[in-house]
Structures are given as C-alpha cells and as structure tokens.
Amino acid sequence: MNIKMMGGVEIHQRLATDEKLFCSCSAQPKDGKPVGEIVRKQRAVAGELGEVDLAALHEYSRDRTYRYQIFPKTTCLVELDEEPPHPMNRDALETVIEVCLLLGSRVVDEVQVMRKTVIDGSNTAGFQRTAIVGLGGSIQTSKGEVGIQTICLEEESSGIVGEKDGEVTYRLDRLGIPLIEIATCPDVKDGEHAREVVEKLGNIVRITGKVQRGIGTIRQDLNISISKSGASEGARVEIKGVQELGLIGKIVEREVARQAKLLEEGKGLESEVRRALSDGETEYMRPMPGSARLYPETDVPPIKISREWVEEIRKKLPEKPEDRREKLVEELKIGEELAKKIMLSKNYPLFEKVVNELKIEPKLVAATLEETIVSLRREGAPVDNLNENKLMELFIEYKCGKFVKAAIPEVLRDVSRNPTQSISHSVEKLKLEKMSEAELRRIVEEKRKAGKSGKSLIEEMMREHRLRVDMKELSALV
Ligand SMILES: [Zn+2]
Incomplete structure (x- = not known):
C-alpha cells in the first residue's frame, strides 16, 4: 500500500x-x-x-x-x-x-x-x-x-x-x-x-x-x-x-x-x-x-497594531538563527560547538556587548559564559550570584591586564561565594595579579642562570606560575 x-x-x-x-x-x-x-x-x-x-x-x-x-x-x-x-x-x-x-x-x-x-x-x-x-x-x-x-x-x-x-x-x-x-x-x-x-x-x-x-x-x-x-x-x-x-x-x-x-x-x-x-x-x-x-x-x-509599531519592532529585529551561527563561526572564529551554545543562550546579549565594546577575543568570552560558569555550577559554586554587572566587571578588569585568562575560573569561583566583593579585591586576595614584565624578566633570568632554556624553561614557568603568566608574553621573552 x-x-x-x-x-x-x-x-x-x-x-x-x-x-x-x-x-x-x-x-x-x-x-x-x-x-x-x-x-x-x-x-x-x-x-x-x-x-x-x-x-x-x-x-x-x-x-x-x-x-x-x-x-x-x-x-x-x-x-x-x-x-x-x-x-x-x-x-x-x-x-x-x-x-x-x-x-x-x-x-x-x-x-x-x-x-x-x-x-x-x-x-x-x-x-x-x-x-x-x-x-x-x-x-x-x-x-x-x-x-x-x-x-x-x-x-x-x-x-x-x-x-x-x-x-x-x-x-x-x-x-x-x-x-x-x-x-x-x-x-x-x-x-x-x-x-x-x-x-x-x-x-x-x-x-x-x-x-x-x-x-x-x-x-x-x-x-x-x-x-x-x-x-x-x-x-x-x-x-x-x-x-x-x-x-x-x-x-x-x-x-x-x-x-x-x-x-x-x-x-x-x-x-x-x-x-x-x-x-x-x-x-x-x-x-x-x-x-x-x-x-x-x-x-x-x-x-490595534499600528504599522508604525510593527516597523519599530522590525528595526530592532534579531538576525535569523542561521545568520547568527554563520557570523559566530565565520566572522568571530568561534568553533561550531561553542557557537551552538552561545547563539541561543540568555547570555548572548552580554556576549555581544563584551565583544563589541571591549574587543575581547570572542572565543574567550563565549567559553567563559557557556563553559566556565557551567562547570563552576556543577562543582556547587553559587554562580547565580554572577549577574551581568559582575561579569562585565570581570571582562573590564581582564581587558585592563589585571589578571590572565587562566585565572578566570578561580576569580569567578571566589566572587560567586562573595558577591559583594569587587573583582579586583578578589584577584588581590587570591594573589592572582598578572606578573609584571619586570618580575617576569627577573624570574626568567634566574632560571637561565640555573641552566634552563627554551621549552623546558617555559614549561617550568607555566608549572609554577600558570595563573599569573600570559603564555604569549612569556614565549616572546624566552
Ligand atoms: Zn493574577
């Protein structure tokens, strides 16, 4: 049949x-x-x-x-x-x-x-x-x-x-x-x-x-x-x-x-x-x-629905899902998986704001909002305390060079537990301030004197100071 x-x-x-x-x-x-x-x-x-x-x-x-x-x-x-x-x-x-x-x-x-x-x-x-x-x-x-x-x-x-x-x-x-x-x-x-x-x-x-x-x-x-x-x-x-x-x-x-x-x-x-x-x-x-x-x-x-009202709504219309996905993957170079997570997320407006206004690498912003916070929630951190203002503050301090990428989970965990505390206070308390160039030079110099160089020097530095050193800066220096 x-x-x-x-x-x-x-x-x-x-x-x-x-x-x-x-x-x-x-x-x-x-x-x-x-x-x-x-x-x-x-x-x-x-x-x-x-x-x-x-x-x-x-x-x-x-x-x-x-x-x-x-x-x-x-x-x-x-x-x-x-x-x-x-x-x-x-x-x-x-x-x-x-x-x-x-x-x-x-x-x-x-x-x-x-x-x-x-x-x-x-x-x-x-x-x-x-x-x-x-x-x-x-x-x-x-x-x-x-x-x-x-x-x-x-x-x-x-x-x-x-x-x-x-x-x-x-x-x-x-x-x-x-x-x-x-x-x-x-x-x-x-x-x-x-x-x-x-x-x-x-x-x-x-x-x-x-x-x-x-x-x-x-x-x-x-x-x-x-x-x-x-x-x-x-x-x-x-x-x-x-x-x-x-x-x-x-x-x-x-x-x-x-x-x-x-x-x-x-x-x-x-x-x-x-x-x-x-x-x-x-x-x-x-x-x-x-x-x-x-x-x-x-x-x-x-x-009554006036045509003026409809046109006003049309002006602020979000892009279609396919177009947003394409923009995230092709233009902003976020991987497919991460793009899928952020594109329909309630965090999307914040993501857009941070990327457009602070010009922070889109992949880092999306990963922080959709992955870091999720894993902190899984381990029991009260991440609902991390409201939009707090997250904006985090990205501003990061942009100013207060701390490095690797320190973000530590800072967020601490601030979620102490929501009245400022991001910079948390960074100082945890001793996570980004290493100054002078300090970085001094430690690298010490390690050189101790016979380290190249890859093994970088590895040792990252092992000891991962949360305070920017990988790119360190590679350039070494
Ligand atoms: Zn009612």
Whole structure:
C-alpha cells in the first residue's frame, strides 16, 4: 500500500515576561507550597451558535470536581475567574510580533481575543483566551519550504498536580503565563522532518531572547493524517503534549503505522486527540473538538497594531538563527560547538556587548559564559550570584591586564561565594595579579642562570606560575 503522510506541527513556548498575559501576577512561577485551595465543578456550556461542543460533552460526562491550588505572587482574582481580565500584556504581544516578522508572517491590524472552550478543568473560566497575531509565512527546511498557518498569543493553562477518585488538582501559578503558539501548514513529510521543523521554529522563538527556559516551558502538538495512493482517506489525528524533541520522529512514525494498519484492516479512521506518552507511544484522549469551540472574549477590547509599531519592532529585529551561527563561526572564529551554545543562550546579549565594546577575543568570552560558569555550577559554586554587572566587571578588569585568562575560573569561583566583593579585591586576595614584565624578566633570568632554556624553561614557568603568566608574553621573552 502506498501511504503518504500529511503532517503539521504546533509549538507552544512560554514567554519570559514579568507579568502574566491578563493580570499583574508574576509570570515566572517558583516552586513552593500552596497557601490555599478552592474547589469547583464545571458544566459544558453552549457556544455562540447554541451547540454544545462534542469534546466539552465528553469531559462533562465524566462529572469531575476540580481543586485549585493558590500560590502567593502568582494567583489573583483573575486566575480564580472572579475578576475580568486586565488589558493584554504589551511585552508579550511585541515578542509575538517579532516572531511573526522573523517568519515572514502578515501581522494582523487588530488583535481580537477569543475564548476557546476547555472543560478538563485546566482553566478556571472553562475557556482559554487566544488571539491570532500573524498569518502565513514560512521556514526553509532540508525537505522544502514549510508554510506557517497561524501565530497566536494565548494563555497557559493550570498545571496538573494529580487525579484521585474523580477529583483533579491543579496549580494556578501557571495559569495565564503568555504562550506563543505557532502552527504550520500540513507540509511535514515524515518523523525526521517533523523534528527538524520543531527545532527550527524553537530556534526562531529563542533567538528573541524573550522566552522561558527549562522543562515544561516548550511543548509540541503533532497533526497527522495519511492518504492511500493519493486519495485522501485519512482522518486528522492530533497528538498533544510532546515534550521531548528526541521522541518526535518515533511518535510520528508510530502514528502513521497505526493509521495505516487501521486502513489496511478496512476499519474507518476517526478524527481524535491522542496524548503523547514518555516512551514514544500515544493513547486516546478525546474526540476532535468541533468549530463551536471558539467565540469572542467580550471582556478584552480588540487591540490595534499600528504599522508604525510593527516597523519599530522590525528595526530592532534579531538576525535569523542561521545568520547568527554563520557570523559566530565565520566572522568571530568561534568553533561550531561553542557557537551552538552561545547563539541561543540568555547570555548572548552580554556576549555581544563584551565583544563589541571591549574587543575581547570572542572565543574567550563565549567559553567563559557557556563553559566556565557551567562547570563552576556543577562543582556547587553559587554562580547565580554572577549577574551581568559582575561579569562585565570581570571582562573590564581582564581587558585592563589585571589578571590572565587562566585565572578566570578561580576569580569567578571566589566572587560567586562573595558577591559583594569587587573583582579586583578578589584577584588581590587570591594573589592572582598578572606578573609584571619586570618580575617576569627577573624570574626568567634566574632560571637561565640555573641552566634552563627554551621549552623546558617555559614549561617550568607555566608549572609554577600558570595563573599569573600570559603564555604569549612569556614565549616572546624566552
Ligand atoms: Zn493574577
């Protein structure tokens, strides 16, 4: 049987704004204990057209009770659905416009917030707020162009804590964090391709530098249908909640095989939503939601996007991921591995600033930010104390010749433990000041008198004074 796959991917990435999308609560939840709990029940309600959504009914038939955990600083009356949403967060909208421009999408003139029925209890209101910001656009991939359908700004749902005896517990700290959702056209050809598309879209979103990092901050949905010998016979199946990039290929291939087997056995295919499991398998979740799911959010007035605003955003647009990688490798002579680490890092703006303003060797700056600090963290040093100002101070003192390259890890380790101390104080305390030319000459002279010369002299010097001697200077002198 000649099977052809048609697939689309949807990525959801949390944005790193200070506040949530429709209230002033912090958009960056911290781990901690809930300070309270509320209990609710939910019913399926008719949408605008008076029909009750099939997916909503499916959940309703389960008649469940929901417990919502309340956290300080990340929960207010908006999350509890006791107060109307506040105006939409402008920073979040600006980041989504930025991504639209990077993908060549047409930015809408007016953002109209919609309500999407959700009745698994993950939204206290029974719906999720979502708004289309961009339409169209594309990315280039190894298997041709992949079109973009829509780019939306929406609110994150509550986090599920657990389910027991028909009662589901959710945490409200996550509810309302801004999410960007990018949905592609059904141009994805196979599992490997799906992975590539997800990775490329993720890189575009990350290059803005305005997205959250870490587990759970990005997830993917996959839309898969198949056709036999050109005739479309398949039904669209949506697989939700794929978190691991490495599993995408496997999940897609297994879903294609599952659908092909059903066709082969002469069984009909149903449009349905399936859930991704951690081993690359999927399981049935619910029927595919119908069109009754979306209706206008009347509590949030439409937001005009002026062309002036879009042009302002276009002026400060970051380069595309491919262009940034090329610049790092070709122009700044950073190796491929290091370029990969720094290009989408949250440290990239600092890297750029140090390289441009202080003219320090780019490779040293990138290695310090992406490798030295990482290994210090591994050995348990409190490197979160090394903020941007502290790191800038380090590079300035280095540029002034206060210490040599090899001393950087020692200095950073010490300053991370004593964050109020200045870099130069730490260097003096550790006796790591760069050796003066006069002192260097004197010691080299002494060693010569003792019969050392050439390579063995250099080796002995580096063994004894590695953290204080600049290798290049020493070689020149010897
Ligand atoms: Zn709030």
